[in-house]
Amino acid sequence: MTSRTLTTIGFDADDTLWQNEQFYRLTETHFTELLADFADGASISERLLAAERRNLQHYGFGIKGFTLSMIETAIEITEGKIPASVIAQILDTGRDLLSHPVETMPHARETLAALADTYLLVMITKGDLFDQERKLAQSGLGDFFHAVEIVSDKTAVTYRRIFSKIGGGPERAMMVGNSLKSDIVPAIAAGSYGVFVPHELTWVLEHVEEPSEAPRFRKIEHLGELRGLIDTLG
Numbered sequence: 001m002t003s004r005t006l007t008t009i010g011f012d013a014d015d016t017l018w019q020n021e022q023f024y025r026l027t028e029t030h031f032t033e034l035l036a037d038f039a040d041g042a043s044i045s046e047r048l049l050a051a052e053r054r055n056l057q058h059y060g061f062g063i064k065g066f067t068l069s070m071i072e073t074a075i076e077i078t079e080g081k082i083p084a085s086v087i088a089q090i091l092d093t094g095r096d097l098l099s100h101p102v103e104t105m106p107h108a109r110e111t112l113a114a115l116a117d118t119y120l121l122v123m124i125t126k127g128d129l130f131d132q133e134r135k136l137a138q139s140g141l142g143d144f145f146h147a148v149e150i151v152s153d154k155t156a157v158t159y160r161r162i163f164s165k166i167g168g169g170p171e172r173a174m175m176v177g178n179s180l181k182s183d184i185v186p187a188i189a190a191g192s193y194g195v196f197v198p199h200e201l202t203w204v205l206e207h208v209e210e211p212s213e214a215p216r217f218r219k220i221e222h223l224g225e226l227r228g229l230i231d232t233l234g
C-alpha cells in the first residue's frame with residue numbers, strides 16, 4: 001500500500017471541464033457589430049474590457065455582469081444616444097449566452113470517472129450561480145463530484161476554507177484549472193498542488209506569470225494527462 005497523501009482534487013469548471021470563453025468571444029463580436037455605426041471593433045472591445053475590469057468589484061464574475069458592462073459600454077460609445085432597441089438586442093445576446101449548449105472538454109468525463117473512486121472531487125467555480133448550476137446539470141458530470149462550490153472569487157483563503165472542510169486539508173489537496181491567476185497561484189499559496197491546464201482562449205483578466213519557484217506547480221497539456229501526473233506524486 002502506497003502512502004498516498006492526496007485526498008482531494010478541486011476542478012475549475014469554465015474552460016477546464018467545459019468550453020466557456022469561446023461563447024463570450026462570439027457574444028463580444030456580435031456586440032461590436034451592433035455598435036459598428038459608432039466605433040470600430042477594436043476600440044469597442046477595449047472599452048468593454050475596461051468596463052468589465054471596473055465592474056468586477058460591483059457585479060462579480062459571470063454573464064449578468066458582462067451584460068451590464070456591454071450596456072454601459074454602449075451608452076459610453078454612443079454618448080448616450082443608443083436606441084432602446086439596440087439595448088434590447090444586447091440583453092438578448094446576454095440571454096443567449098445563458099443558454100448556450102454545454103460542450104465538455106476532451107478527457108473530462110473519463111478522467112473524473114477514474115478519479116472519483118479514490119479521491120474526493122470538488123468543483124470550484126466562479127460565475128453566476130444559475131448558469132453554473134445549469135452547465136453542471138447539462139454536462140452530466142455532476143455525479144462525480146463530492147461537492148460543488150460556486151464562489152465569488154478564488155483566493156488562497158477560498159482554497160484553504162474549502163480544502164479544510166473537504167478531505168485532509170490544503171496540503172493534501174490539488175487544484176486543476178486553466179487560470180493561473182484564479183486556479184493555480186492561490187491554490188499553491190494555500191499549500192496545495194496547482195495543476196495548470198492551459199486553454200487557448202483564456203480571458204485576459206485571468207493572465208499572470210507562471211510560478212517559477214513553486215515545487216507544487218505542475219502543467220499538463222490536457223486532462224487526459226492528469227492521472228499519470230497524480231501517479232508520479234506518490
Ligand SMILES: [Mg+2]
Nearest residue numbers: 012014015178
Ligand atoms: Mg476556468
